[in-house]
Structures are given as C-alpha cells and as structure tokens.
Amino acid sequence: MLRSILVALDDTEGSTRARDLAFALARQTGAALTAATVLDWPHARDANEAVPPGAGAFKERRDAARAQRLEAEADQAFAACIVAAGDTPFTKQRLTEAPEEALLAVGASHDLLVIGRDATLGLEVNDGGLAPVIEALLRDGARPLLVVPAEPVPAAGGVLVGYDGSISSMRAMQLFALLGIGAGLPVKVLSIAAAKPDAQRLAEEGSAYLRSHDLTAEPVAVVSSHPLDALLAEATAMPARMMVMGAYGHSGLRNLFRGSKTEKLLTASPCPVFVAH
Incomplete structure (x- = not known):
C-alpha cells in the first residue's frame, strides 16, 4: 500500500x-x-564561475537576485x-x-x-x-x-498497462498493484507482438497477475511492429487516466535514455505515466 x-x-x-x-x-x-x-x-550561487576582472560585484548582485527569485x-x-x-x-x-x-x-x-x-x-x-x-x-x-502532463487528466476512464514480459514491465506492474493506486479502476493490459498468439499470451499473463491483486483487468492483444504508436492510440481511445509501463523494456537502452522509446512515450502520452525500471 x-x-x-x-x-x-x-x-x-x-x-x-x-x-x-x-x-x-x-x-x-x-x-x-x-x-x-x-x-x-x-x-x-555558482562560486566556481569564471568572471572577467572587475565583474565580481555584478556577479554577486546577479546571484543574489537569482536566489531571491x-x-x-x-x-x-x-x-x-x-x-x-x-x-x-x-x-x-x-x-x-x-x-x-x-x-x-x-x-x-x-x-x-x-x-x-x-x-x-x-x-x-x-x-x-x-x-x-x-x-x-x-x-x-x-x-x-x-x-x-500539462493537459487535464481524464475524469473518467481506466488504467492502461503496457506489458511485454520484460523485467522492467513486470516490476512496474507489481509496484502498481502493491501500491494500490489503481484500486477501483478498470485496467487494460496491452501486449504488442509480431504474432497474435504471443501478444495474447502476454496480455493474459499480465491480466492474471493483476486479478490476483483484486484488480479488474482485461487483456488486449495487438499485432504491430510499432508498439509506441499502439500504446498511445489505445491510451487516447480509452481514454486512459493513467498509463503503467516499465522503462527501457527489451531495448537495452538503460544507459542511452536520450532518444529511447521511454522518453518518446513520456513526452507524447495523453495521460500521467507510472513508470519504473
């Protein structure tokens, strides 16, 4: 909790x-x-900033104004x-x-x-x-x-969980369930894969886990080669009042956050994103 x-x-x-x-x-x-x-x-109050000769007094005034602001x-x-x-x-x-x-x-x-x-x-x-x-x-x-995000959070709608079977998505789902922030809300577990059986298996796996924590979870399987677009489209269509995802996923970009799918999704999401790694 x-x-x-x-x-x-x-x-x-x-x-x-x-x-x-x-x-x-x-x-x-x-x-x-x-x-x-x-x-x-x-x-x-950048004490190590280099200043030209005679500019020390100006820097002090500027730093004081910054601090005051x-x-x-x-x-x-x-x-x-x-x-x-x-x-x-x-x-x-x-x-x-x-x-x-x-x-x-x-x-x-x-x-x-x-x-x-x-x-x-x-x-x-x-x-x-x-x-x-x-x-x-x-x-x-x-x-x-x-x-x-800066946009209003939808008053109605449920939670969209992006689940790909990765360790980070498992952890995000577990923390979401244990913290209890989705209590009483409908949940969709969205899994995306190149083949329908794989997507269905993952969606069912994630939904079963959340149901074991007394959440109402519906599996949604999507066949797509563009998981980011599929997540955003589903979040908009629901509309989702929260998205749950693991950072990095299978991308191996833990140390290359800039330009990663995680950053792009956080920037484009129409709703708040609960994210863990």
Missing part, C-alpha cells in the same frame, strides 16, 4: 497538475504527502499548495541541492515521486517538453515515478 508521496513543485502547468494528482492520491490512499521545492543553490517562487508554490490541499495535511520541504541530487536523496525515503512532465525545478531548462531531471530519476532512482 502507498504510504508516502513526494511531489516536486514549481510554476509550470504540468507541476500544478502533478500537485493536484498527488493530493488526490493522498486522499485516496491515506498516504503522507511531502511537497518539495528545489532552490538549486549550486547553480544559483527562487525563494519567492518557492513561497508562491507553497502558498498555492496550501490552497490546493484543503484539509489534507502535507509536509513542506525546501531542497537546496541541484534537482537530480536533491530529488534522488529525498525520493529514496518515499514510495512514489510525482513530477510534472514540463517541470523546470530551480534553474533547469526544459526545451524538449520533458524535465531533464526525469532521466536521472529513472536511471539512478530507487522509486517509481508518476510523470504528469
């Missing part, structure tokens, strides 16, 4: 929806919620969090390390990390639509992520 949630706050639309989804999960499960801002002092943004995020929380309790935490180090460290003491897909977190730049910190959290983190 889900006992603790960490949600990363900033002013992006995806982070706002991540915050609201984290509170909804906390109310649903009774999990303790920690809301964290990332001030990123190592970059805001980050503090103000954190205050605003916490103020909005209090309004969103209503009577749901939560713990505030200001993280001062760089986003990767900060969230990896604090995330280790939580069951689930919820993050906006477009999060910038401190001074990070997000030009590709997917928060750069997500790569580090998937590569080095011990906990599953719930990556939330």
